[in-house]
Amino acid sequence: MNVPETVFSHEWLLFLSVCESKSLKETAERFNISTSSASRSLKRLEDSVGVTLFDRCSKPMVLTESGKRLYRQVLPAMKITQEAMEQVREENYLFSDLRIGFLESMSLHLAPQFLSTFKKKVGRITCLTGSSDRLLECLRTHDLDIIISSDPALRYTDWRRLMIIREPSVAVFPKAFKFEDNHAKNWQSLSLCNLPFINSYEKSGRGKLVNNFLLTYGIQLNGKINVDNLAIKLAMVVDNNGWTITSPLSLMTHSAFLDKVTLSALPGLGMERKIYLLSRSDFSQELFESIAREICRIYKESVMPTLKKMTPELKDSYFVPDFDEEIN
Structure with missing residues (x-):
């Protein structure tokens, strides 16, 4: 939650972040400080409030009942304050960074x-x-x-x-590659096109889209390479090392390859x-x-x-x- 430190102090922001992430280490990394520095800031907050907010005997440390109650009450106040500040900015046509x-x-x-x-x-x-x-x-x-x-x-x-x-997806082939009627008739013809399929990295957006689509429709494409960079895939396609699937918007970013490849609409049900x-x-x-x-x-x-x-x-x-x- 982005609240100016002039409204909520550094210690309060640290407290809320630890409550949300349940990790002192993650909070320290987020604020670009050491774990010991974050711990000292939280101790200063406890001293100012006058109650123990964290049970440090637990590993990792956890909120005490007082800490939980304070978090539940402070969080809505922070949101109300932020909303009020945003409303003032919006009324004056000015947003924050x-x-x-x-x-x-x-x-x-x-x-x-x-x-x-x-x-x-x-x-x-x-x-x-x-x-x-x-x-x-x-x-x-x-x-x-x-x-x-x-x-x-x-x-x-x-x-x-x-x-x-x-947007739709398109198949990308080497420039000299041709189907009999210039387009793949079905997914079977793609899987048997004598060129290996160059897939995207499985955790990328494109990789998830392609793999979910192939799994849903029981389609198998022959290929052993997964790449997270479209330029690498297109360079391999240009060198006749395979074919791939991508989006037209992504191809615009690599327009130097467009004259060196052939684009084809995917057969039947496409993958949007x-x-x-x-x-x-x-x-x-x-x-x-x-x-x-x-x-x-x-x-x-x-x-x-x-x-x-x-x-x-x-x-x-x-x-x-x-x-x-x-x-x-």
Whole structure:
């Protein structure tokens, strides 16, 4: 939870973080201090409150009954204070600093435009890029405020989420490779195409999507290599070492390969990639919606036309939600 230290002291923030994470070590790492320093800060808080908040005889240490009661009472007060501060900022059209994470596939054609147009709405923007699993971890550990992820992270039931983009997947083959009618008739023809399948890393968003799809429909593709980097996969495809599946948006980021490969729509039921905007529940609802609108606007106006031109047979497979309000 992001609350200015001028409102809640460093000791109180440490206390709440330990209550949430149940780990003094994790809290110390989050605040970039040593475990002993964090422990001393908590002792100062106990001295100021006048009661013992942690049972240090337990390993790891646990909250006492007084500590549990204090946590239950302080947490709502913190949320009320944060909401009041956000309301004041929103009334004055000013948000706090923003830490946002984008998927790697958005780093070239979407993130730069967003940062350029959104910088006037916040104090300062910090932008990280990476795979869904990395961004989710940064959101979970409070290193980011909001992320764009292909994993909806449904296990975090209290997080705010919105599906903002839906796009098809495409098969990528070496330039000289041809099916009899230029397209795979079915998944069996793909599995028997005499080229090994180069899959994505199983814990990545693409890897989860592909593997879940293949498992659901009982499809087996021959291949022994899993790679977490699309550039490596495309380089192998160009060298006739296999074929792969990816998204058109990801291909835009590696446009140098487009003239060296052949794209093919997947047969029958395709595998859609859904992209979500995710934040914790304490993140400003108004700012969340404003970010969603801006990302969807950029995607629809600046990205989608190129994607449809790249994959004309899939032009009806792209989707972004419509919002009632125009983005200013």
